[in-house]
Amino acid sequence: MTRxxxxxxxxxxGVHAVGLVTLSLMxxxxxxxxxxxxxAGSAGDILLQAQAFVRGVWFDNVIGCYILIVPLAFTVLCHLAGRGRAALAASLWWMRVLWVAAIGVSAANIxxxxxxxxxxxxxIWNWAEYGTTTMGMLLGEKSYYPPMAGFVLLSAIxxxxxxxxxxxxxxxxxxxxGEHKGLQARPWCPTGAMGVLVLGCAAIGLCLFGIRGRTGYNPIKVSAAYYCHDAFLNQLGVNPAFSLLTSTLDDRRPENRRLNLMPVGEARARCLRDMRR
Incomplete structure (x- = not known):
């Protein structure tokens, strides 16, 4: 079981590593x-620019661990139940779909x-209210074609x-x-199950640490990518999917929601009345 x-x-x-390489290419x-x-001061400094890519892999790994945690836990649980062989296909499809989505966000970010x-x-969620207009804008702007082509090519690779x-x-x-054997009932092995449990807990623990991104009181934030005076290099290291995810979650916090001091209709009526004075 453990083997x-x-x-x-x-x-x-291995799929996780391939995803990291793909996001680095994006x-x-x-x-x-x-x-x-x-x-001008950082244009010729190769080592300074390389740090942005290193930090980028750091942030990419956080997103990759978000993708990995569910199939990882699912695989361990299936192995504990003696049906580990059937878990791999579902886990790989989960990772493929979400990694392609992450690649798509990186392509749209360009x-x-x-x-x-x-x-x-x-x-970008504000554009969802105007789906037809947004789609026409995307398809009508030729400068968007290279990122789209890059997304299709890198996703296929x-x-x-x-x-x-x-x-x-x-x-x-x-x-x-293995699939044929998986259809047959096999005796549960306590020794093998204990090895699976220890190995699975260790793998899940490392994945959770990868999601957190760093030690310390707070998990990783966008500010961790800022390391120099160059605004472009500071932002280059941030994973676009991480930026989209964290900003969306921040918008859902109660303290960041739009204030509704009065109904919209009443506010509009008062504004029109004040303008007529």
Whole structure:
């Protein structure tokens, strides 16, 4: 049981690593598109610029751990129940869908950043009220085509690599034999279950630490990416999906909600009345 769990965990971590590389390529594309934002003092400092990519991997790993935690826990529970072989396929599809979504947010962040000079955030949900207009704007603007093409290309490469990772770590022949055996009732082994429990708890604990992002009182925040005087490099290290997620959650906090001091109709009527005076 423990040996099979190790192979499945290695497969999940392999997909995680492929996702990190893919997001780093998207960050490189943003750097290439927005390098003109660099200050004169940092334009020639390669080591200073490299730190933004290192911090970017840090933030990408946080998003990756958010994606990983559910399939990781699901895989461990299935192994404890003696049905670990059936968990891998569902876990991989979960990770593929969410990683492609994260790649899509990074692709959308490129034109957003070039226009607003900040990472994508919860303000995009305001555009959802005008779906037809927004879609027409996206499809009608030719400058958006390269990020769209990059998203399609990198997503296809990512999905292909995840298939290769699974075939390398869990051969198809073994998977088919495992699925056949999984249909048969197998005796529960206390020793094997204890090994799965210890290994699973360790893996889940590391994943939760990855979600937190750092030690200390507070979990990781956007400010952790700021390390120099260059505004472009400071923002380059922030994962767009992380920015979108945290800003959306912040908007839902009670203290950040819009104040409703009076009904909208009454406020409008009072404004019109005051304007006529």
């Amino acid at each position: 099979l769990l190790l192979r499945h965990l290695a497969c999940l971590l 960050r490189l594309a943003l750097y290439a598109a927005g390098h003109h934002f660099l200050d 034109p957003y950043f070039l226009y607003f000079f900040k990472n994508i955030n919860s303000s 990512f999905l292909w690599l995840t298939v290769r990772v699974r075939r390398a770590l869990v051969p198809a022949g073994d998977a088919r034999r």
